[in-house]
Amino acid sequence: MSKQAHVPTLLKLFRQFGYEGLTLSKISQATGLGKASLYHHFPGGKAEMAEAALTQVNQWLETCILPILNRKVQPIDAFQAMCQETSHFFQEGQNSCLWAVLVLEQTSDDLFHSQISWAFATWIEAIAQVLVIAGLDETMAKQRGEDAMIAIQGALILSHGLKDFAPFQRVIKQLPQQLCQNI
Amino acid sequence: MSKQAHVPTLLKLFRQFGYEGLTLSKISQATGLGKASLYHHFPGGKAEMAEAALTQVNQWLETCILPILNRKVQPIDAFQAMCQETSHFFQEGQNSCLWAVLVLEQTSDDLFHSQISWAFATWIEAIAQVLVIAGLDETMAKQRGEDAMIAIQGALILSHGLKDFAPFQRVIKQLPQQLCQNI
DNA sequence: ACAATCATACCGAACGAACGGTACAGTATC
DNA sequence: GATACTGTACCGTTCGTTCGGTATGATTGT
Numbered sequence A, B: 001m002s003k004q005a006h007v008p009t010l011l012k013l014f015r016q017f018g019y020e021g022l023t024l025s026k027i028s029q030a031t032g033l034g035k036a037s038l039y040h041h042f043p044g045g046k047a048e049m050a051e052a053a054l055t056q057v058n059q060w061l062e063t064c065i066l067p068i069l070n071r072k073v074q075p076i077d078a079f080q081a082m083c084q085e086t087s088h089f090f091q092e093g094q095n096s097c098l099w100a101v102l103v104l105e106q107t108s109d110d111l112f113h114s115q116i117s118w119a120f121a122t123w124i125e126a127i128a129q130v131l132v133i134a135g136l137d138e139t140m141a142k143q144r145g146e147d148a149m150i151a152i153q154g155a156l157i158l159s160h161g162l163k164d165f166a167p168f169q170r171v172i173k174q175l176p177q178q179l180c181q182n183i
Numbered sequence C: 001a002c003a004a005t006c007a008t009a010c011c012g013a014a015c016g017a018a019c020g021g022t023a024c025a026g027t028a029t030c
Numbered sequence D: 001g002a003t004a005c006t007g008t009a010c011c012g013t014t015c016g017t018t019c020g021g022t023a024t025g026a027t028t029g030t
Helices: A003-021 A024-031 A035-041 A046-070 A075-089 A098-103 A106-133 A138-162 A166-179 B003-021 B024-031 B035-041 B046-070 B075-089 B098-103 B106-133 B138-162 B166-179
Strands: none
Touching: A003 A024, A003 A046, A003 A098, A003 A106, A003 B003, A003 B106, A024 A035, A046 A075, A046 A098, A046 A106, A075 A106, A075 A166, A098 A106, A098 A138, A098 B138, A106 A138, A106 B003, A106 B138, A138 A166, A138 B098, A138 B106, A138 B138, A138 B166, A166 B138, B003 B024, B003 B046, B003 B098, B003 B106, B024 B035, B046 B075, B046 B098, B046 B106, B075 B106, B075 B166, B098 B106, B098 B138, B106 B138, B138 B166
């Protein structure tokens, strides 16, 4: 089987257990591949597997989110589509975010910081651009982009902490309106 | 040296490395205590050390945050004091939140979920109470309490992801006003 | 057409190192 | 002399990683 076929499994596992918490034994079991086979596909070992998972998420951002925000439609429609896609990606809040997971482990953050900060900054910038085109001041637009990321990440943390995914779903539902206030 | 004296060190370490990422060797090095001494103070091992750190955070919530919110002062003043204390606790955003760190590791979340969800729920409820007394509808008050937690947690994640703590500081600064909107 | 070659996918077994944890003989303090 | 504490050596286990190798199937040379 091809290397790419196993990346979604890796993503799921790293999200669930974190970098240090995920062991090659678990990966081996979940993929059905022996440890030696894993090293055939990912010679760089665990770090390369995590990077493959991270790259998958960043590609989701590039292919599923950024195009939505670059379409020349009403801001409210763009944000609604973005939120729908985001909610689906995180399975209505039940998935955690790989970015957040890796950011909170100092060990792994050193390895992946550039990719993670690129993702955050790019998403924020894309949201801000929509708002600037809609006539909002640049500083305010950037702030609202940040607020959107903060709302998504915070809602995921809170929902997982409470084991109640209603807060995430509410935040996602209210986010488009909130982003479009006074424009 | 007394057991309690080492808990702040434990807190710092678990915040930094997470549960799985933190090893007894690191703890031994950081505290200057041998493994035998650590097991003398914490017979339950690593799990008990993490619980001590978590308890320390929950006690901070009880002794430093809840009293602020229970004082009968203007809501805006209470929230401002809360935010100032929170910002100081997280060192203007440079510290990460132990709750978030443990929540994102499925392994450790099972052990600590009850304490973490208690903390989130209690803080939210305390904020909501202030707003209810100020005349806000109960549902809206609860939502704003959730939004405050979401803002704090999300801002911590984003700031760490960007290695730029301005977003956290801005969120903390704006939070009191935001909580008091239209009351 | 047939064999030799090569690339790919995979695996069992083992490696040294580090893990969390324990046993025990001390030392310090009162 | 009892109690609180610690240094050292050690336990079994699991970690990430590596090695030598097999099975399969396409590619090539003749």
